[in-house]
Amino acid sequence: MPKSSDEREVIPRPSGASAWEERGISRRDFMKFCTATAAALALPVSLVPRIAEALEADGRPSVIWLEFQGCTGDSEALLRAANPTVGEIVLDVLSVDYHETIMAAAGHQAEEARLKTEKERSGKYIAVVEGAIPVKDGGIYCCVGGRSAVDIAREVCGGALATIAVGTCASFGGIPAAAPNPTGAVSVSEAVPGATVVNIPGCPLNTDNLVATIVHFITFGKLPAVDGKGRPLFAFGKRIHDNCERRAHFDAGQYVEQWGDQGHRKGYCLYKMGCKGPETFHNCPTQRYNEKTSWPVGAGHGCAGCSEPHFWDTMTPFYRRLPNVPGFGIEMTADKIGLGLAAGTAAAFGIHGVVSALRKGDESDEGKEG
Amino acid sequence: MARNRSCLYEEYVWEVPVRATHWINMLAIIALSVTGIYIGSPKTLGLDPSDYVMGWVRVVHFTAGYTFAISVASRIWWAFVGNRHAGWREFVPFLYPEGRRDMGRMFLYYVFISRKVPHPTGHNALAGTTYLLVFILYLVMVGTGFALYAEHAPGGVMHTLLTPLYALFSDQGMRLTHHMVMWLLVGFAIHHIYSAWLMDVKERGGVMSSIFGGYKPVKRGE
Numbered sequence: 001m002p003k004s005s006d007e008r009e010v011i012p013r014p015s016g017a018s019a020w021e022e023r024g025i026s027r028r029d030f031m032k033f034c035t036a037t038a039a040a041l042a043l044p045v046s047l048v049p050r051i052a053e054a055l056e057a058d059g060r061p062s063v064i065w066l067e068f069q070g071c072t073g074d075s076e077a078l079l080r081a082a083n084p085t086v087g088e089i090v091l092d093v094l095s096v097d098y099h100e101t102i103m104a105a106a107g108h109q110a111e112e113a114r115l116k117t118e119k120e121r122s123g124k125y126i127a128v129v130e131g132a133i134p135v136k137d138g139g140i141y142c143c144v145g146g147r148s149a150v151d152i153a154r155e156v157c158g159g160a161l162a163t164i165a166v167g168t169c170a171s172f173g174g175i176p177a178a179a180p181n182p183t184g185a186v187s188v189s190e191a192v193p194g195a196t197v198v199n200i201p202g203c204p205l206n207t208d209n210l211v212a213t214i215v216h217f218i219t220f221g222k223l224p225a226v227d228g229k230g231r232p233l234f235a236f237g238k239r240i241h242d243n244c245e246r247r248a249h250f251d252a253g254q255y256v257e258q259w260g261d262q263g264h265r266k267g268y269c270l271y272k273m274g275c276k277g278p279e280t281f282h283n284c285p286t287q288r289y290n291e292k293t294s295w296p297v298g299a300g301h302g303c304a305g306c307s308e309p310h311f312w313d314t315m316t317p318f319y320r321r322l323p324n325v326p327g328f329g330i331e332m333t334a335d336k337i338g339l340g341l342a343a344g345t346a347a348a349f350g351i352h353g354v355v356s357a358l359r360k361g362d363e364s365d366e367g368k369e370g
Numbered sequence: 371m372a373r374n375r376s377c378l379y380e381e382y383v384w385e386v387p388v389r390a391t392h393w394i395n396m397l398a399i400i401a402l403s404v405t406g407i408y409i410g411s412p413k414t415l416g417l418d419p420s421d422y423v424m425g426w427v428r429v430v431h432f433t434a435g436y437t438f439a440i441s442v443a444s445r446i447w448w449a450f451v452g453n454r455h456a457g458w459r460e461f462v463p464f465l466y467p468e469g470r471r472d473m474g475r476m477f478l479y480y481v482f483i484s485r486k487v488p489h490p491t492g493h494n495a496l497a498g499t500t501y502l503l504v505f506i507l508y509l510v511m512v513g514t515g516f517a518l519y520a521e522h523a524p525g526g527v528m529h530t531l532l533t534p535l536y537a538l539f540s541d542q543g544m545r546l547t548h549h550m551v552m553w554l555l556v557g558f559a560i561h562h563i564y565s566a567w568l569m570d571v572k573e574r575g576g577v578m579s580s581i582f583g584g585y586k587p588v589k590r591g592e
C-alpha cells in the first residue's frame with residue numbers, strides 16, 4: 001500500500017537486495033515473481049536476473065493514477081490480488097503519489113500531491129488512467145476537484161514519460177462510450193492525442209499484464225511492443241480461441257447446446273452459447289485471473305470479448321454467436337433472414353418461370369451476329 | 371426461324387479458362403456453403419474429444435477457400451487477356467450507350483413488357499451487370515474469409531497485408547458479413563440457374579450447353 005508522506009519518513013525504506021526480505025518477501029518468492037513476470041512477458045529465463053536487478057535498484061518511478069468514467073474495477077483487481085506479494089511488489093517498486101481510491105490524503109492535500117509530482121518529476125513519471133474520458137459539452141460530465149477529466153488528463157498525460165491506459169474504458173472508451181454514448185466518452189489516446197499510451201484493456205484488466213508492463217518498463221526503460229490497437233503483444237498477441245482449454249472440444253465437434261446440459265458439465269466448447277473467443281485477443285487462457293485461479297471460459301461462461309474496442313456494441317448479444325442483423329428485429333438471426341431471402345428468390349423466380357412458360361409468342365432476336 | 375438454319379455457324383464463345391473457372395467456382399461455392407453452414411451452426415457430431423469433426427470441416431473450407439480465391443483471381447486476369455466475350459467490358463455495359471440500350475431491352479423482356487428476347491452472342495447486358503455484382507460479392511467473401519483466417523497468426527504476412535480490412539470491419543461485423551453474403555450467393559445461384567434455363571428456352575441460343583462445350587450457334591450476316 002502506498003504510504004502517506006509522513007509514514008514514509010517513519011519507516012525508512014531499505015534499498016538493495018535485502019529490502020524485499022525486510023518487508024516480509026522472501027528471496028525465493030521474489031525470484032519466483034521475477035520468473036513469472038518474465039514468463040508473462042514471453043522473455044527467456046536468462047533475463048530473470050536482469051529483471052531482479054532492475055527491481056532491486058532504487059529508482060522508484062513515480063506514478064499518478066487517474067480515475068475517470070470507470071467502476072474502479074481495475075484498482076480493485078490490483079488490490080484484491082489473491083497473493084499479497086504481487087500487489088506489494090508493484091506498489092513497492094512504484095511510488096504511487098496519487099490514487100484517489102487508496103491514497104491517505106484527501107481534498108486539496110491530494111491535489112497538491114499530484115501537482116507536486118507533475119512539477120518535480122515532469123517528464124519522468126508514469127501516468128496510469130482508469131476509465132473513459134467524456135469530451136462532449138466541454139467535458140463537464142466528469143469533473144474532479146472542479147476540473148474536467150479531459151483537462152486533467154491532458155495535463156497529467158501530456159507531462160508523463162508514458163501513459164498506461166488500464167481497462168477497456170480507458171483503452172477504447174468501453175462501456176461509457178457504448179451507443180448512444182451520451183457523454184461523448186473516448187479513450188485516453190483519443191482524448192490526449194500525442195501522448196505515448198499503451199493500452200491494457202480487459203474488464204477488468206488482468207493485474208499480471210499491468211505488472212508485467214511496468215516491470216518491462218523498469219527493466220528495459222521502454223514500453224513493450226504493441227499491436228495495431230496499442231495493446232502489448234505479449235498479452236494480446238494471440239486469440240483466446242487459439243489457446244483455450246476447450247479448443248479440443250471445438251475441433252472435435254462437441255458443443256454446449258444449453259446451459260447445464262451434459263456437454264456443459266463435461267466442459268465442452270461454448271461456441272454455440274455465444275463465446276467470443278474466436279474474435280478476441282487476450283492471454284486469459286494462459287494467464288488467467290486472480291493469481292491464475294480461473295477465467296470466464298474456464299468457469300463455464302463464454303468469452304464476452306471485453307478486451308476488444310466497442311465490445312459492448314459489437315460483441316452483443318453475448319449469448320449468441322453472431323450479432324443481430326441491423327434493421328431486423330432481435331429475434332431474427334442471420335440464418336433466418338438468409339433462408340427467407342433464398343426462399344423468396346426461389347418463389348419469385350418460380351412465379352416468373354410459370355408466367356414465362358405460359359407466355360406464347362416471344363420472339364428471339366434475329367439480329368445476333370458473330 | 372427455320373429459314374435461317376442454313377446460316378448458323380458455330381462460334382467459340384467461352385474459352386477454356388472461362389468454363390474451367392465457372393465450374394471450379396460452382397464446386398467451391400457448394401463446398402464452402404455446406405462447410406460454412408456447419409461452421410456457422412455446428413451440431414455436436416464428435417463422440418470423443420479426440421475426434422476432429424469441426425477440424426476437418428474447417429480444413430475443407432480453407433482448402434476450398436484457397437481454390438476459390440485462385441479461381442476468382444484467374445478469371446479476373448482472363449477478363450483482361452481473354453476474348454471479347456470474356457473481357458471486362460462485358461461486365462460494365464452501363465458505361466457505354468449501346469450497353470445501356472441492351473440493358474433496357476433485356477429488362478423490358480424480363481418484366482414481361484416486351485416480347486422480343488434479345489440475343490447477344492456473349493452475356494446479355496443485364497447478366498453481365500449481375501456478374502459484376504457477383505464478382506464483388508466473391509471478392510468480399512475472399513477478403514473477409516482470409517481476414518478471419520489470418521487471425522490465428524496476428525502479425526503474420528497475411529494478417530499484415532489485410533490490415534485495411536481489419537480497419538473496415540469489427541471482428542463480429544466481419545463474421546456477420548461473411549455469413550450473410552453466403553445467403554446472397556445462394557439467392558444468386560437460384561436466380562442464375564433459373565435465368566439460364568429461361569434463356570435457353572426463350573432465346574434458343576444454346577446457352578446451357580455453351581458453358582459445357584464453349585460453342586454457341588450464331589447467325590452471321592450474309
Ligand code: HEM
Pocket residue numbers: 278322398399402403405406407409410411428431432434435436438439511512514515516518519520545546548549551552555
Ligand atoms: C463463396 C465462398 C464462401 C462461402 C459461401 C463461405 C461461407 C462461410 C460461412 C457461412 C461461415 C460461417 C461464418 C460464421 O457464422 O461465423 C464461414 C466461416 C469462415 N470462412 Fe468462409 N465462405 C466462403 C469463402 C471463404 C474463403 C475464400 C475463405 C478463405 C480462406 C474462408 C474462410 C473462412 C473462415 C476462416 C471462417 C471462420 C472459421 C472459423 O472461425 O472457424 N471462407 N464461411
Ligand code: SF4
Pocket residue numbers: 240241242244245246247248250268269270271275276277278297302303
Ligand atoms: S470455448 Fe470459446 S474460446 Fe474456447 S474453444 Fe470454444 S469458442 Fe473457442
